[in-house]
Amino acid sequence: MNLTVYLAGQIHDNWRDEVKKLAEEKDLPLTFVSPQTNHDRSDDIGEAILGKQPGNFYRDDAASSVNNFRTQVLMQKSDIVIALFGEEYKQWNTAMDASTAIALGKPTIIIRPEKLIHPLKELSNKANITVESVEQALDVIGYIYE
Secondary structure, X not given: XXXXXXXXXXXXXXXXXXXXXXXXXXXXXXXXXXXXXXXXXXXXXXXXXHOOOOOHHHHXXXXXXXXXXXXXXXXXXXXEEEEEXXXXXXXXXXXXXXXXXXXXXOOEEEEOOHHHOOOOHHHHHHOOEEEOOHHHHHHHHHHHOO
């Protein structure tokens, strides 16, 4: 049984590659999808499709519409959502994606460091499970196959 996993979280480093590599090492039959991880492409997509916008607000709004469309389609088709909260970057998109996944009834795993326990306590309480590492998240998924 192949499961599709939506990897929600910041796009500024290669944490998704770590997830994919570890899943392969654990021989888990998973397909991964995510937000657009090319930051420039994500920022430029609205104008690339809809044309030049009259200012930064409209440029960001157009890009957000296209990116939210992508996220909605991929998340709805996913079996599981992993939302990684790191320590280095702002996590607004991650919080939005995790909340959306929970509202859609998607099985949701939150990965967050110890220092974010307090600020994420309500969101963690709504998720199916909260862990502290990518390895723990994949162990939870691996348990499905036992």
